[in-house]
Amino acid sequence: MTTSSVISKANTAVSSRVLANSSVQMAAAAILGMVVLMGVGFAPMDVAHNAAHDTRHSFAFPCH
Amino acid sequence: MFRPMVLAALGIALAAGLVLSAVQTLHVSPIIYAAEAFEIEQPEIAAVIHSDHGHSHTHSVQAWAPGDGFERIAFTVLSNVLSAFGFAIILLAAMLMAKDKAQLNVSWQRGVLWGLAGYLMFFIVPALGLAPEIPGMEAAALEGRQSWWVLAVLSTGLAIASVVFLPGIAKAFAIVFIAAPWLVGAPQPQVHGFLHPDAQAVATLTDLQAQFLYATAIANAVFWVILGGLTGYTAKRLVQA
Numbered sequence: 001m002t003t004s005s006v007i008s009k010a011n012t013a014v015s016s017r018v019l020a021n022s023s024v025q026m027a028a029a030a031i032l033g034m035v036v037l038m039g040v041g042f043a044p045m046d047v048a049h050n051a052a053h054d055t056r057h058s059f060a061f062p063c064h
Numbered sequence: 065m066f067r068p069m070v071l072a073a074l075g076i077a078l079a080a081g082l083v084l085s086a087v088q089t090l091h092v093s094p095i096i097y098a099a100e101a102f103e104i105e106q107p108e109i110a111a112v113i114h115s116d117h118g119h120s121h122t123h124s125v126q127a128w129a130p131g132d133g134f135e136r137i138a139f140t141v142l143s144n145v146l147s148a149f150g151f152a153i154i155l156l157a158a159m160l161m162a163k164d165k166a167q168l169n170v171s172w173q174r175g176v177l178w179g180l181a182g183y184l185m186f187f188i189v190p191a192l193g194l195a196p197e198i199p200g201m202e203a204a205a206l207e208g209r210q211s212w213w214v215l216a217v218l219s220t221g222l223a224i225a226s227v228v229f230l231p232g233i234a235k236a237f238a239i240v241f242i243a244a245p246w247l248v249g250a251p252q253p254q255v256h257g258f259l260h261p262d263a264q265a266v267a268t269l270t271d272l273q274a275q276f277l278y279a280t281a282i283a284n285a286v287f288w289v290i291l292g293g294l295t296g297y298t299a300k301r302l303v304q305a
Binding site: 032036040 | 065066069070073084088092093096127128129130136139140142143144146147149150151152153154156157158160161164186187190191194195196197198199203206209210212213280283284
């Protein structure tokens with residue numbers, strides 16, 4: 001095995017790990033967004049409903 | 065990538081959320097306030113009518129609510145920015161994934177197209193089944209409407225993704241996703257319109273409802289175009305960094 005092939009294998013390993021890592025981070029970011037939206041738009045507590053009332057109506061989230 | 069994405073989404077949310085708040089304060093909220101005037105006048109009638117058919121009404125007399133005026137607007141602006149953050153980070157993750165997996169370019173112009181897809185997905189299609197409501201309007205039980213809303217959003221997203229990402233004839237899968245929420249059917253109330261005892265009030269509320277459709281359609285369109293454009297611009301900067 002030449003030095004260059006070792007380096008290239010190492011690079012492939014690193015880049016595929018970076019890719020997987022980045023996919024996990026994308027998914028985490030999207031889930032964070034969904035959780036925030038659920039809280040503002042769908043949380044059933046009266047206090048959450050009253051605070052976000054006009055926003056829920058404006059986005060046409062189901063309300064009341 | 066997670067931290068820069070959160071920070072970028074916060075910046076986008078602040079800009080798009082504040083623009084939305086301006087349009088909303090001028091054109092949307094006044095319609096909500098006008099409709100509420102009728103709601104507050106007849107609380108005991110509303111309570112009787114609602115209990116008749118098991119309608120879940122979440123207003124409670126005791127629960128805290130922001131005071132009218134500055135406090136209410138401030139909480140609405142905060143809720144707008146938080147919602148915009150949620151939409152922006154989902155859009156940003158989707159754009160970066162599409163760039164990574166399908167070599168889709170990112171730019172502010174492409175971002176506007178993503179924004180229009182978001183408008184279709186999160187506003188137009190759900191609103192076709194569940195019209196944007198003003199306070200006091202009759203509607204089916206909340207849980208059923210929320211579930212249908214989520215179904216409409218997800219299936220519209222899958223339909224758009226099928227058209228954009230699937231090759232050739234496979235794009236036709238979009239039809240299944242477009243049809244799904246309509247095969248299930250949006251939950252409908254037993255009575256349509258308003259159960260206010262005064263005919264004049266019902267006429268006013270019906271008129272307000274029509275105005276509300278246009279006002280929300282325009283406010284959401286402005287919001288999504290700005291959100292999409294800014295997210296596309298930011299995605300390009302993040303990719304280059």
